[in-house]
Amino acid sequence: MSERSTTSYRRLFEVRLLHHYWLDNGGQIFDTLPADMQAARLLGYDVRPLLRVAPTPSTLKQLAGLRCLFMPTAQGFVVAAPGEATFPTDTAFSFSVAIADGQCLDYTALTFRAQAIQEAADPGDLSPTRMVYRYKADVPVLSNLTGVKRDFGAGPVLFLSRDYPAPAASDAVESMVLSAGALLQLTGDNPGAATEQLGASATDMPVFLHQGDVPAIAPPAGVVGAPARGVQLGDDVPDDVFALITLTAVRAGDDDFSFVDGTGAPKAPATVYEVRLKNRSTWWTYLDKRTGAQIAAEPQPLPLTFFGNAGTRQKPSRGIVKAQTSGARITRLVSEIYI
Template sequence: MAERSAKAYGKLFEVRLLHHYWLDDGPTLFDRLPAAQQERYLLNYNVGAFLEITPTAATEKRLKAFGALWRKTKSGFIAAAPSDAALPLDTVLEWSLKVIDPEFFNYTALTLRPQSIRECYTSDKSTRYRFKENVPVFSNLTGASRGSGESKSLFLSKEIETLDAGDGIEALFEDGGALCQLTADQTGGAPAFQTLESDAGSMPVFANQNDVPEVAAPEGVTDAPSRGLLLADDLPADLFALVRLTATRGDDDGFSFVGNDGKPLASGPVFEVRFKNRRAWWKWIGRDGSESLSTEPLPMTFYGNASIEGKKKAPADTVKTEMAGTAISKLVSEIFI
């Protein structure tokens, strides 16, 4: 009788793609809900309803070479490798994220800037490059963390920084230790913003404008976009974002998913991407044509916000932009009562 051998696999890493539109309860952050409520919301959560997760061809080839596997989960995806596998320390694995729910762009913050494709040529027209503007790259080499020890959380987004003059509406920024968000485009005067939390360090590191990398233009290309992604042959043109994971990180080994010998860790890291739900001014419109506006932008969430200010109806999923010249002055969600 032929002998059968079982190969032992261990978790290489897990990536959780958590969207606060589906997980927050009105103004209450998911992380601050009771444990039982968090568990219930996660049971109903399915990232596959709005994002399609696909490894690049190069990543599939590398995983196969290592005998590794990956699988989608309701909250993201997970990768596993044989316990005796040895990965090169500079191994890079990539997954593209494609939006499959059109409403995603209505309830997700920081999705107003167009992700247009630009074709550029070298000065002698011998080589063509394709770029896609405003594509975020979520990476364990540049991600930020919160907490320490067993309570350390690993985010694939860059740290949220102070406000930049080029930041537009919905940009997240740190101001005096607080987490803030622009509520209008900057026009040269004092910026219009909300303080979301007085202690930014107590909040998750949300996906933010700093996740869109600066473009290093190839030699001879002078008209590349300033920020975005060079589209390699195995990257689809319709991607919304890219998850890029490297086996080791020199300045913080908590973000590494193999040891110095290239073997999987005893407990693979869990990485998180946190998509911020949109905040908008709520405009209630009565049957008689009367209108009233909320006193500040309010969060759009699947759970819990229909009763804010005593109103019985939730805001519309579609958000309208109000303009002041060429600048966006407000994001408005209408509610017919």
């Protein structure tokens, strides 16, 4: 009789990718909904038609060597490890997030920044082996080493985004900034951009993916043509990358963000991280469907959501959002509603 061996697995960590277009209820954000409504939202939520997540090639090889399993889920993904596995404190994994449905960019904040691929090189290097570097602009990098947490009463929620930055002259439309403790979002490009208040206290709000999550690029000396912010492309970072997630076993100074305990074993219960995608807010403009003439307009930008209605009139469909401009500046984002 042949021998048969089995391996028991347990979760090493989980990452949830939660898009507020599908979770909020009109003008009410998901985190303030009653518990039963939150549960219902999550039960019907599936991020896989929107975003595609995969381990980077180096991480895929590393997971195989450790006999770990990567499993996409409706809310994001899980990595499971053999029950007896332990991990060094500097164990690190990385995951590439790509867009599965381009239409989701129409209702996702910050996507007016083009993630263009740019090549960079040293113009003084004319050798046959001249190195050409490839970068992708405005790609965020999310990490448990730099993420922040919020406590909404049921324990800390571990966000992989950094804390929100202070306002800067370079801020563009939909940038999220802190001002006197409040969370504001720009409704146009600087200079002179107006803002809307997302929350009177930023610490009472989830930490959405924001412009501060995009790292600065420092190309090698003499190399020109690289974008100011983004990531370098290569064998481990594919061209279709929308965001990168990097997770390290231990975060010194804040063990909540570690995914192993003091012995190197997976924590019980497993650590759960969250990435929150902000739904877009636009100026709702009502047009006569026969003549195209403007009939009415909301006095302030309103959030786009699948459930509920932030306004008092017909809400926009999941269509293209138009940018009103003044020269090269975006002054506001508009949803046109024909009635």
